[in-house]
Amino acid sequence: MTGARITLLGSAHTDLTRFLESHPDGHEKAAAVLFRRLHICVDGLPDCDRYIATEIVPFKDAWITGSSPAHMAFDLAPLRELFRRCEEEGLVFGFVHNHPGGPAAFSHIDEENERTLVTAIRNRNGAHITFVAMLWANGEWTARTRSGSSPEESVPVRHTLVVGERIVLFGYRKSSSEHDAVQARQAAAFGKPFVDMLQSLRVGVVGNSGTGSPFGTLGARAGIGELVLIDKDLLAESNLSRVRGLMKRDVGHVKSETLKSFIDGIGVSVRVAAIASDLDTNPDALDALAGCDVIIGCTDDFAGREVMNAAVYAYLQPYIDIGLGGMVDEGKDGHPYLRYHYGRVSTILPEVGQCLFCQGVIKDVWIQTQLARRENPDITDEELKERYLEDGNTDAPGVGPFTSASADFALATLFDLVKPFRRFAPEVRRDMYFIDFVKMEINSHQTVGDSDCPYCRAHEFLLLKESCRLNRPSLGKRDEFV
Ligand SMILES: [Zn+2]
Ligand SMILES: [Zn+2]
Incomplete structure (x- = not known):
């Protein structure tokens, strides 16, 4: 499956559709949408640009030279200011209009209008430009792209993704009958559109061990169409107790690459890329991540989590983070006993709920500690204390059923984002819940959060204008407009 993808914030989708449907006599209306284009190439996956909507400019009445419920004509002159901004700010011009009475398909007049716009831009x-056209009709988005080098040729987008309280996909393609046969039992629970939507998604899985490997393998079986596996660590003997797909002969090999070859061998409709590097130090890993529709965090790495937390807001990527924690005491018999042990599933969305900092999952001091340890692996706890650093990691036991169950809960959370089915008890938060494996309960922590948080409150990272990747000079400049 190829083609570009469009991502809109839930609020942008609401504003845009309300405006398009606002003509008192039900005439067509139009708006410009300015997009950031992330041009992403990942080995093993089709090239797939992401167009992220950053600004809506409704066409003023004065720009419209004629309209009816079935047509609309407009003046090009007022748009030139937007063309200039596209060039100066490296944005892509999008033309959006509606068909109040249908059909949900582009017309011959749309074809002409788009060619005129692309030629003018x-x-x-210059000929390197790309262009997006979106049509709102019958409660659906239909979209396509064109390029300056061949304005007469249009390419349908793979889907339009709206990220609000949940994720809503529009314009996705029907999956193959072979795939539908594999997914028949899941379609019995959630319906055929759910199967098609999952098949359209590209999902990044960061960390491919105790939780990442069950998520990756079951996610592929469940019908996720593309997986990007990111982990540079090598498989150890002790991983045999819980890492899915791992064989003794794989010990010493890279986790992401081993998991990819296992998933490739399952025989389901999925394309997998493996990236053997860290997120916070390698631009290729971050680029591969930025090309995903959804991110799953399966790592203990605080610096990596901080990057994913920022990407939620900068690249409009829903992020599900899995963590495990617990406390082991010594029982009267001298053997360990579990005082408590839980799996945590956090869901971070750009406009709803709290970010990972406000949920208390990551802290600056834990990131600093991790970086200090990376710089100097021999640093002692005393030296860390002197520098006011503390560890967020306690050496948690690794128990297969707990890591695996937490990953399964996270996959079900992704299902719930795509097709809501859960009924939460009032005391359980949607953005963070714990599965207590000892008391057999599901509950939430009540964290206060930071009322000025740059991520989830002040929204300083929302639709970030990047001078370099996530504005981190260490990750280098992104050449998005290739
Ligand atoms: Zn039209
Ligand atoms: Zn926050």
């Missing part, structure tokens, strides 16, 4: 900004 190309003449001003």
